[in-house]
Amino acid sequence: xxxxxxxxxxxxxxxxxxxxxxxxxxxxxxxxxxxxxxxxxxxxxxxxxxxxxxxxxxxxxxxxxxxxxxxxxxxxxxxxxxxxxxxxxxxxxxxxxxxxxxxxxxxxxxxxxxxxxxxxxxxxxxxxxxxxxxxxxxxxxxxxxxxxxxxxxxxxxxxxxxxxxxxxxxxxxxxxxxxxxxxxxxxxxxxxxxxxxxxxxxxxxxxxxxxxxxxxxxxxxxxxxxxxxxxxxxxxxxxxxxxxxxxxxxxxxxxxxxxxx
Numbered sequence: 001x002x003x004x005x006x007x008x009x010x011x012x013x014x015x016x017x018x019x020x021x022x023x024x025x026x027x028x029x030x031x032x033x034x035x036x037x038x039x040x041x042x043x044x045x046x047x048x049x050x051x052x053x054x055x056x057x058x059x060x061x062x063x064x065x066x067x068x069x070x071x072x073x074x075x076x077x078x079x080x081x082x083x084x085x086x087x088x089x090x091x092x093x094x095x096x097x098x099x100x101x102x103x104x105x106x107x108x109x110x111x112x113x114x115x116x117x118x119x120x121x122x123x124x125x126x127x128x129x130x131x132x133x134x135x136x137x138x139x140x141x142x143x144x145x146x147x148x149x150x151x152x153x154x155x156x157x158x159x160x161x162x163x164x165x166x167x168x169x170x171x172x173x174x175x176x177x178x179x180x181x182x183x184x185x186x187x188x189x190x191x192x193x194x195x196x197x198x199x200x201x202x203x204x205x206x207x208x209x210x211x212x213x214x215x216x217x218x219x220x221x222x223x224x225x226x227x228x229x230x231x232x233x234x235x236x237x238x239x240x241x242x243x244x245x246x247x248x249x250x251x252x253x254x255x256x257x258x259x260x261x
Contacts, residue, residue: 008257014073018152025067031059070250076242081249082213094251106238112146114161121170137175144227147183162188165208180221
């Protein structure tokens with residue numbers, strides 16, 4: 001019997017109604033407004049007359065205009081987001097990344113009990129051992145922290161767990177080049193990192209997962225969702241091609257898990 005392919009949406013929406021530190025502006029031109037707009041444009045630029053009343057229902061096409069950052073919704077961070085200079089050379093922008101990084105076998109690690117703070121290398125290794133999986137180079141590793149339940153609220157930006165520097169390096173040593181999380185950031189929350197720095201004066205606790213990308217080239221997927229819908233921790237493919245924005249440090253993605261049944 002031929003296997004069927006089930007698609008599981010792992011993406012969070014770009015929603016102007018949700019809470020964001022950088023608010024989204026979503027302006028909608030209705031089909032009726034689109035008809036009037038097109039009429040005016042044709043008259044101004046081409047000297048042609050088109051009465052909107054001649055169109056079906058007086059409507060043409062709708063148009064959405066959004067003002068937002070490339071880090072809104074589910075998105076892929078490019079190496080150039082982590083800094084202007086990399087130890088390996090010039091950090092690449094999102095439109096320059098190899099496409100074969102973004103269609104690969106996936107594995108989801110469960111850190112829903114991690115609380116607020118950092119996930120260490122020992123935690124990551126223990127989770128691989130628990131699920132009985134040996135990661136392969138270019139696998140896409142997804143972290144399920146449970147943070148997505150707070151999406152659209154201020155807690156989404158403060159209550160989650162992220163990787164420390166050693167955990168990030170551990171994954172990169174395995175040949176992983178795309179790491180995803182259902183949290184707002186792959187690092188721990190800002191407040192947690194800054195408090196630790198004030199206590200220790202150890203600069204390595206500040207954005208270690210992001211700054212690892214200054215030493216070694218890799219991409220992050222942030223703000224994933226529905227990772228709990230993956231019934232098995234591996235045995236599926238992840239497709240997460242980023243939008244091709246020239247010269248950008250990130251691009252939105254409709255991340256999807258492809259599960260054979």
